[in-house]
Amino acid sequence: MIKVIIAGFKGKMGSTAMDMVKNDADLTLAALVDPFAQEKVVDGVPVFTVKEDLAGLDADVWVDFTTPQFVYENTRFALENGWAPVVGTTGFTPEEIDELIDLSIQKKLGGLIAPNFAIGAILLMQFAAQAARYFPNLEIIELHHDKKKDAPSGTAIKTAELISKVRAAQTQGAADEEELLAGARGAEFDGFRIHSVRLPGLVAHQEVIFGAQGEGLTIRHDSYDRVSFMSGVNLAIKEVVKREQLVYGLEHLL
Ligand code: NAP
Numbered sequence: 001m002i003k004v005i006i007a008g009f010k011g012k013m014g015s016t017a018m019d020m021v022k023n024d025a026d027l028t029l030a031a032l033v034d035p036f037a038q039e040k041v042v043d044g045v046p047v048f049t050v051k052e053d054l055a056g057l058d059a060d061v062w063v064d065f066t067t068p069q070f071v072y073e074n075t076r077f078a079l080e081n082g083w084a085p086v087v088g089t090t091g092f093t094p095e096e097i098d099e100l101i102d103l104s105i106q107k108k109l110g111g112l113i114a115p116n117f118a119i120g121a122i123l124l125m126q127f128a129a130q131a132a133r134y135f136p137n138l139e140i141i142e143l144h145h146d147k148k149k150d151a152p153s154g155t156a157i158k159t160a161e162l163i164s165k166v167r168a169a170q171t172q173g174a175a176d177e178e179e180l181l182a183g184a185r186g187a188e189f190d191g192f193r194i195h196s197v198r199l200p201g202l203v204a205h206q207e208v209i210f211g212a213q214g215e216g217l218t219i220r221h222d223s224y225d226r227v228s229f230m231s232g233v234n235l236a237i238k239e240v241v242k243r244e245q246l247v248y249g250l251e252h253l254l
Pocket of ligand 1: 014036067070087088089115116117118148204
């Protein structure tokens with residue numbers, strides 16, 4: 001039985017993850033964390049508002065769906081306490097991810113930082129990197145619900161990183177192009193652009209649009225429901241407990 005802590009259990013992702021754990025006979029909830037929780041116990045599971053109060057708790061995995069502001073400290077805290085982190089919260093810097101990987105190696109603990117737990121999004125990233133070898137002119141458009149705190153999304157950044165590794169370096173667009181409204185061309189990443197759309201009704205969506213002489217290619221993924229992330233979270237919980245190093249990207253556990 002794998003004992004799971006869920007940080008951010010009152011949020012949209014955290015509450016969906018809580019239901020997933022409750023419905024899997026191989027998993028059990030060890031604790032729930034949320035700084036503003038009023039309850040002391042939910043369904044027999046202890047609730048904590050201050051993460052330091054969990055120190056020494058008997059658990060295996062720390063699932064994190066909190067906010068970009070806290071996620072780095074939370075992940076360090078999990079590793080320091082011997083819990084393998086499974087982190088869906090986005091907003092890490094590359095340096096923070098490297099530090100956490102080093103710490104996991106020291107602690108001999110598995111873990112995952114996954115900008116996206118949906119299998120279709122993992123495939124989108126891989127297909128986009130494949131296409132970028134042949135179509136170096138591209139733009140990424142990510143679309144999310146209007147409560148999302150960070151932009152661009154972690155998935156867009158990870159997609160851009162994978163594309164950059166294989167794409168012939170170049171700057172796109174006209175050399176003398178001019179933004180008449182600041183931000184009109186989106187964020188610049190290694191010579192190409194990332195655009196973030198925020199609207200009510202959306203969940204998590206991304207397009208990578210490639211353009212070449214006389215042809216175009218668009219690769220798109222849609223998460224219509226947060227349940228789309230849960231098979232990835234479930235797989236990650238069961239895999240990280242067998243590993244001795246944190247990885248960045250669900251594809252490394254598949
Ligand atoms: P959300 O509904 O705002 O949930 C976040 C929850 O975390 C809130 O209930 C928040 O409480 C709580 N929280 C804030 N600080 C905390 C802390 N220090 N410790 C414990 N809990 C804390 O957001 P969401 O839509 O569930 O998304 C959560 C994160 O997951 C975001 O970063 C989002 O980008 C990411 N995400 C990842 C994936 C993926 O596949 N990897 C998919 C979807 C979303 P208050 O509201 O009371 O502050």
